[in-house]
Amino acid sequence: MTEITRPPHCLAREYLEHRTHSVEPPPTPDEIRRELGWVLIAAERQAQAECDERD
Structure with a gap:
């Protein structure tokens, strides 16, 4: 399964500060969803389901 990584706290604070103002x-x-990579997770799950159906 794909490992989810978190951005450093300083980058998160910088992003939130930018969005606030x-x-x-x-x-x-x-x-x-695109920025968080959720689209990639959904695509990976769909590909895995298709692979499981063929087996």
């Missing part, structure tokens, strides 16, 4: 609207749920 940003005039841009918040990211869409799809953009958040």
